[in-house]
Amino acid sequence: MTDAKSNQPRERHRGMVTLRRDAIPPSTADQRLLDSHLRHEWKTKDAWRALRILSEFVEGFDTLADLPPAVSVFGSARSKPDSPEWKLGEEVGAALARAGYAVITGGGPGVMEAANKGCADAGGLSIGLGIELPFEQGLNEWVDIGIDFRYFFARKTMFVKYAQAFVVLPGGFGTLDELFEAVTLVQTRKVTRFPVVLMGKSYWQGLLDWMRDTMQADGKIGPEDLQLMLVTDDVDEAVQHIVNAGEHLDDIQAASARRLARETGTN
Numbered sequence: 001m002t003d004a005k006s007n008q009p010r011e012r013h014r015g016m017v018t019l020r021r022d023a024i025p026p027s028t029a030d031q032r033l034l035d036s037h038l039r040h041e042w043k044t045k046d047a048w049r050a051l052r053i054l055s056e057f058v059e060g061f062d063t064l065a066d067l068p069p070a071v072s073v074f075g076s077a078r079s080k081p082d083s084p085e086w087k088l089g090e091e092v093g094a095a096l097a098r099a100g101y102a103v104i105t106g107g108g109p110g111v112m113e114a115a116n117k118g119c120a121d122a123g124g125l126s127i128g129l130g131i132e133l134p135f136e137q138g139l140n141e142w143v144d145i146g147i148d149f150r151y152f153f154a155r156k157t158m159f160v161k162y163a164q165a166f167v168v169l170p171g172g173f174g175t176l177d178e179l180f181e182a183v184t185l186v187q188t189r190k191v192t193r194f195p196v197v198l199m200g201k202s203y204w205q206g207l208l209d210w211m212r213d214t215m216q217a218d219g220k221i222g223p224e225d226l227q228l229m230l231v232t233d234d235v236d237e238a239v240q241h242i243v244n245a246g247e248h249l250d251d252i253q254a255a256s257a258r259r260l261a262r263e264t265g266t267n
Helices: 029-034 036-064 083-099 110-123 151-161 173-187 203-217 235-264
Strands: 012-016 017-020 072-073 102-104 126-131 144-150 165-168 196-199 231-232
Touching: 029 083, 029 151, 036 144, 036 151, 072 083, 072 110, 072 173, 083 110, 083 235, 102 110, 110 126, 126 151, 144 151, 151 173, 165 173, 165 235, 173 196, 196 235, 203 231, 231 235
Parallel strands: 072 102, 072 165, 102 126, 126 144, 165 196, 196 231
Antiparallel strands: 012 017
């Protein structure tokens, strides 16, 4: 069986394994883990799945531990090369690389590919964290280091753990998922506060208006919560915001280290 668009054999990456044609199962690992209709498997298979999940964390941690400072870039897989967000993604990837950051994306097509391409063309390190999906995307050609994950939650941990900031371009449900998870982690102080940048004012304005006029007005969030995100069309402003936040965090950490040294009497 082939992909109707590319006339190439269908292909799915499942961890280290590549499956093609009739070897591709009808469901993904995430579906089999989360589907309540498979309740009869919970005692017989979930314990083994826990080891597979652990292996994904080990592989991710081991592969990404030596990354330079990095920024995770999110956006639609459906964006075309002639779209404004594609161009913006490429510019963001290049600007981040020139500022000394590696770029982490989901490794797929669209805005993700644009950001990886911009980073690679500018001489930066381009990372792709792929995911097993029913409609296989595969890692784009601009990825220098790629990891394919079975489980969304393992992959999402890597996006947060190894990023100094998030840049969010126009996208769909997956992009919103990453955006709101990041903002929630910052709001609840589960992670050290780091910048979340929304690129594309006109795209995000309706969402921001609703958050202010409905969520904030009803007391579900505070005015300060909307300040957790910078909204801009200016690539230079976005990158400078990330750089400034990094320098501020370095100052805080240095001051904390000096205070600890005084309290413990060490040099």
